[in-house]
Amino acid sequence: MTAKVATVTSGKGGVGKTTAVANIAVGLASLGQRVVCIDGDIGLRNLDVVLGLENRIVYDLVDVVEGRCRLRQAMIRDKRLPELYLIPASQTRDKSAVSPSDMVRLCDDLRQECDWILIDSPAGIERGFRNSIAAANLVLVMTNPEVSAVRDADRVIGLLDAEEKGPVHLVINRIKPSMVKRGDMLSVEDVLDLLAIHLIGIVPDDENVIVASNRGTPLAFDNKSKAGMAFHNIARRLMGEDVPFVDVENQGFLQRLFSGRK
Amino acid sequence: MEFFNRMIGRKKSAGNAKERLQLVLIHDRTDLAPSALNAMKDELIEVISRYVEIDPTAVSINIAKEGRSQRLVADIPLRISNRRRLK
Ligand SMILES: Nc1ncnc2c1ncn2[C@@H]1O[C@H](COP(=O)(O)OP(=O)(O)OP(=O)(O)O)[C@@H](O)[C@H]1O
Ligand SMILES: [Mg+2]
Secondary structure (H helix, E strand, C coil): CCCEEEEEECCCCCCCHHHHHHHHHHHHHHCCCCEEEEECCCCCCCHHHHHCCHHHCCCCHHHHHCCCCCHHHHCEECCCCCCEEEECCCCCCCHHHCCHHHHHHHHHHHHCCCCEEEEECCCCCCHHHHHHHHCCCEEEEEECCCHHHHHHHHHHHHHHHHCCCCCEEEEEEEECHHHHHCCCCCCHHHHHHHHCCEEEEEEECCCHHHHHHHHCCCHHHCCCCHHHHHHHHHHHHHCCCCCCCCCCCCCCHHHHHHCCCC | CHHHHHHCCCCCHHHHHHHHHHHHHHHHHHCCCHHHHHHHHHHHHHHHHCCCCECHHHCEEEEEEECCEEEEEEECCECCCHHHHHC
16 A cells, blocks of 8 residues: 545635545545545644544644654544544644654655545645645645635645645635626636636535534535535545536526626 | 626626736736836836837736746837938
8 A cells, every 4th residue: 555645735724624634535435445634733623523533532643753652543543434544633732843854754654554645734834834745745725716715825836836746736615606606706717717727626615514513524424415525526536537527606508698798 | 786787887796806816816926016017117118229219108018827827928019210211
């Protein structure tokens, strides 16, 4: 086994990175992959609660890096799937407790043990971001169809370019089809035109995301929700499958006719 | 409301967002502020005028986008030389 390391990052905070890591991990694990998620947001951990594993934490990422436990001991197994694990972030330390070379070493040790390592990057472009991308074989840049999120995504894509980190794929999260239809939200095509990178996922805005995080059960466990399906599709694309994009904006002929001039 | 906006020719807000982002991203990526671009244009006009006659008001300098890379595009129409015309 030689795992691929995929980092989810965004620049701007709150665009849905943690939600994406949890759900893509569930998607990959339900395809029979052995998946380890690492929460790279040291000091502000959240992946544990989104996955519903917060009560099972004994050791964390900083304990591993500082040699207080073995890697295996910090891997919490999600019992709902055969091969899904979480290495939580430390809540009491800060980002300087881990360096980019620590992350590279840790991922090198883990690579033999699994198929995928998914890293949840913190917002921003500082130490936590540098740590999270240090070992990445591919990067998913997450954005919302909104001015500041797109601008920050562009900045991050530029930084990844400069470091020759890649390939870089785009995930557009929280699309609201009704707003796009009436011309009050950037469309998928608009965002793609602006950022000019490869698209790997379109996730609609979906109330079920909040219900799922209330319960600690990522919505990808339930195949019925639109956002859950979108995350499953991202997992399948990561596996190399050619999955067509669902037209979330659903622009029918009549709508196009009446949406008038640009 | 939508009808009204169209009547008075006001753009949908997504159009505003895209236009504003197009400009912001160019400046973020190139680190070139609009004022710097104008200063560069003035200097270019000055240098080129030393060699050939041009119409300063017709000169345009823009940043064109191709995927994630940008290029500086200058359009500098030359004036037909008066000396030649008199000949
Ligand atoms: N597709 C979606 N539909 C509805 N709500 C969403 C969606 N994606 C994310 N959210 C909500 O947005 C909020 C932020 O999500 P999340 O914590 O995943 O973002 P983040 O990028 O990890 O934030 P941070 O930068 O703080 O780490 C959460 O309340 C989450 O439930
Ligand atoms: Mg997060």
